[in-house]
Amino acid sequence: MNATERRIKVLLGKPGLDGHDQGAKVVARAMMDAGFEVIYTGLRQTPEQIARIALEEDVDVISLSSMAGSHIPFCRKLKPLLEEAGLTDKLWVIGGNLPAQDHQALRELGFKGIFPSGSKLDAITEYIRSNVK
């Protein structure tokens, strides 16, 4: 990383009630090793909390880790809140247990980066590095 370059700041959230955080914590470490500043929310975040933290922390990336299947209803609630907060120019990324048939719906909800189980850590961090504006 160039010293004059701004450090990429990432919000990594655990949406909803799911308690499976092993993956989120592994990805958080990979992001830190890649030189990003990571705000990890911990478990059980509501859409309102995610949007508020993203705004307050002025992050470049809003990323979610979802393992228990409620990603679509959650992102449906999150999208208008992020829009309202003026965060549409940020990079929205989601990873976890995301069946292929849901990827189009997630893209339509504004999540450009989709990383289902089996994704490589470096693929996630490289994607973020090359897509942050």
Next chain:
Amino acid sequence: MNAPQKPELKKVINESGIEVKPLYTAADVEASGGMEMVGEPGQYPFTRGIHREMYRKQPWTMRQYAGFGNPADTNQRFKYLIANGQTGLNVAFDLPTQIGLDSDDPLAEGEIGRVGMSIDTLRDFEIAFDGIDLKKITVSLTINGAAAILIAMYLAMAEKRGYDIKELRGTAQNDILKEFIGRGTWIFPVEPSIRLVGDTIEYCAKEAPKYTPVSVCGYHIRESGATPAQEIAYAFCIAKAYADDAIRRGLPVDEFAGRLSYNFNIFGNIFEQVCKFRAGRGLWAKIMKEEYGAEKPGSMWLRMIAAGGGGGLTFEQPEVNIMRGAYYALISALSGTQTMALCSYDEAYTIPTEYSARISLRTMQLLIEEMGLTETVDPLAGSFYVETMTNEMRRKMEEIMAEVDAQGGIVKMVAEGTIQAKVSAQAYGMQRKIESGEFPKVGVNCYRNEQEEDHPVEFHPYNEDDARVQMESLQRIRAERDNAAVNAALSRLRTDAASGRNVMPALVEAVKAYASVGEMTRELVNVFGRYQEPIRF
């Protein structure tokens, strides 16, 4: 002429950090501590098994994890599994139920019935277990944060159906300390959470002496990144924390220790796993006898479910998980477990369908019916390798337990998040090793398919309408029940929680009045507060 150089063999270290030699002899057994801890099955220190005849007398219980949608949907799945030869039930609850929310709570939206069945009141339990003989089929409730409430509900349901609670068998997971390390369905802060576990142990020791109120889980700690030796060591530290609480209440060790049980994981190297279980059995017996002064053999038994293996299954080439599951089942059978369950091959994608659950059942049935795994107890005993590794694994576990004590004990480490940080750092290290190919995973970092085929995974369908049905049913119950009785019971619950009395009698009263899971949880939160997760890396 120089002598030809011997090719150097690559050093092998197992996941627990013990070197594996290319050859073991009697001298290795002797050097590792000899056969002192081996003994006979059914006798102290029980390394070879807690019973003399083990599976000859009765094969392991088969208990696939199941539950989804409404109680009526789950009742159908239970009956399907029983019709296919399953001998016990292992109940999956949805996330709102697991963290004490009613189905009409705004936070439950989108999550009702998704990863387990939705339970609001006693009425739901009546439906879920309708037509199932609770004497023949024992039920294990996978519930932790809301365990005291759901145990009360199960006992009330059984009593209502005419079963003698003094004779009722069954298990609740009810291991809250591991929820703080992995799995995450905590509700209350650490100290009152341990007190609630103590309340259930004390209550069951007196009122339901054959019920197992706690199943201490190394399982999820392993899934979160612990090594096999840490899995057992941390679970023992946690079990000791619960036992210490029971003893502080004045319960004699032999009145409750026989009803503690364990839940362990089965993925990984076959020999390391089998030795892990044999070592753990001897160590637990020694702890209970020497540290706690237990006298009854049952108090020294490591009763367990050795199951799952989810952490070893892969998203890539999911059909290969069927074979992995078969080897994991072999590990479980060779370990001398009391109960077995397998993660189904599609669990990296979805909760199991009837089809995938049946394949798991058949995998276990093959071992019983065709492969001879039930004929002879502890068939690997006496192997130079297995006895040496069992001794070395036991020593490793003792070292880890001593480290935990030196750092202030498991309760402090969990409350401060140091255990969480340690296992999550290990999980990251392992993921890096898998991605670099250093730790081989077939289909992931070797033998990959050039082009991923369309995987044969069929998704368990999620019925959006289940949530509406469940909420309407809850509203109907709230309208029909005796709300004065509900309020009186909830007020008693609040008083008992605040005064330090055992909350179980008040919970049983509230459950019988059809108070909901969310209403009872709210009373307890008002007294105990909510857990604040420490974020540590």
